[in-house]
Amino acid sequence: MRLQSAIFDMDGTLLDSMFIWDDLGVGLLRRKGIQTAPDLPEKLKVMTLRQGAAYCKAEYGLAESVDDIVAECEAQVEDFYRNRVEAKPGVKKFLSLLKMEGVWMYVATATDRHLAEAALRHAGIDGYFRGMLTCSEVGQGKESPEIYERAMRRLRSTKRDTVVFEDALHAIQTAKTAGFRVCGVYDPFAEAEQAEIRRICDYYIRSFEEMFETETLE
The missing domain is CATH 1.10.150 (DNA polymerase; domain 1)
Incomplete structure (x- = not known):
């Protein structure tokens, strides 16, 4: 990857x-x-x-x-x-690895900013990201690729060099249709959609802990 x-x-x-x-x-x-x-x-x-x-x-x-x-x-x-909120298993370790390798990271969320900032802070991962965009700020939900496009521009990157990490099928479909590479992340609340998520994603993980068990990051 x-x-x-x-x-x-x-x-x-x-x-x-x-x-x-x-x-x-x-x-x-x-x-x-x-x-x-x-x-x-x-x-x-x-x-x-x-x-x-x-x-x-x-x-x-x-x-x-x-x-x-x-x-x-x-x-x-x-x-x-x-x-009470916690990061998913392996998330902190994976973000630390990306930061050490010089990967710039952004959060793109449908959650309002003050709530998202509180959540990332409590989970102890707020310091890994160069910034955040919310759907409210962009003015469109994830049925539009605008939030990903704008985050990519702020990261001074290209679609070829950017990977979008998402758990929801509708958001994955949006990012893929827009030309991004997408890593599907398993979440039990999207259990019924996992077959389709696996089919359309460029990468797929059941847990971020898998990233340390295989040679997936280059």
């Missing part, structure tokens, strides 16, 4: 954190006594927090404003990110 620069998704890729997002919308509505559609988590996972709040308000007739819904969700997520 020859690379000059790397762009990392955060939740489900660097951090063991997808479960907090998977239950966020359902949990919010459940606490209000509302039964949700079975496919709600699937719909929300491609949205930013504000987009998801607006969707839940419109779809389930919530009386609260979008701002209030976002604030309620953020309080739950922020507590988790500031106090």
Whole structure:
């Protein structure tokens, strides 16, 4: 895996954190006594927090404003990110290796900046990255390649020399279609999509610990 620069998704890729997002919308509505559609988590996972709040308000007739819904969700997520979130096994060692080899790294996440910064700081990996971009800052979710394109430009790199690390199929498809090399990272919350992720990715790992068991980094 020859690379000059790397762009990392955060939740489900660097951090063991997808479960907090998977239950966020359902949990919010459940606490209000509302039964949700079975496919709600699937719909929300491609949205930013504000987009998801607006969707839940419109779809389930919530009386609260979008701002209030976002604030309620953020309080739950922020507590988790500031106090409990952990990096996935092997992540710190892998990032240290890349940094020693002079690889420039960026984070591209759908999570809002203040939450993402708190999460990376608590997990002890914030110091490895030259910067971060969020979907809210870019103005588009990961159905658009803009977040990867902009991160690549900030890294002063090219698609040939950049590898995007992602766990979610829709984001992987976006990066691949845009011409990036992509490393699929296994996360149990995307179990049903693993066959397709393996098929389309240039590289695939079940764990970052695998990177030290094989000659995958050149």
